[in-house]
Amino acid sequence: MSETIGFLVHDTARLFRRELNERMRHSGVTALQWRLLAYLARNEGTNQVKLAEFLEVEPITLSRMIDRLAESGMLSRRRDPDDRRAWRLYLEAKSLPLIDELRAAATQLAETAQEGLSTAERAQLAELVERMRQNLSRKPSDIAQSEQAA
Template structure:
């Protein structure tokens, strides 16, 4: 395969892989009746019991109002509950309920199967090299947030 300008085109396959992972995950998870946003919210709340809605919105990179709607639906379905923060009446703390644990297990099985399918034919050395490069790119981009831009 001819790759005339790797530096100009590296992001396209990265974006395609991300899009395809989301698409296939959504298809596989459809029978569980949860959106990707709902599953991500349950997963974060499970890992960080008592997280506030504001902190959840930041972690999910979503606006507070849509996150509130996601939480409303999850609460109505019996997956999470809101508890008042004892130190601040304006803050709600989020906790998963027992029903969420089974769904989390199912979603992890789906995610593991998709990872296996996506990585078919990729050996450990190739994967390690890929992860190393992505981590270095991530660090480069994070460093941009800490320094003034060249255009300002």
């Protein structure tokens, strides 16, 4: 195998996003908006700063996207009770059928992507990729401390 694991993971994720975008094109919601809605479905009440970090977008870009989704009735902003300057984001009922559709499309796509893999191989793949994600999610100070302890 001549490709590095980083290239393979990145390219697979790119192909997955492209196919999911194609399957969801009829919804009129962009891929980045889908990611935002999916994140909120798991982290409702999050603030815009955390969401911008997760989506890896500039705050102004996120603000415009949130404005459009709020105008279309997909989500709402509510004042943060702990910080008058901040807003917390919540899904509205209108977004729930779309999120359900997105989940179903993502599940079907994952099934297609894993065709030919046994149940044990699927479990092992998920475990190994999760371990890689955890390794990369650690802060540099966490990594330095674990290396010093070794």
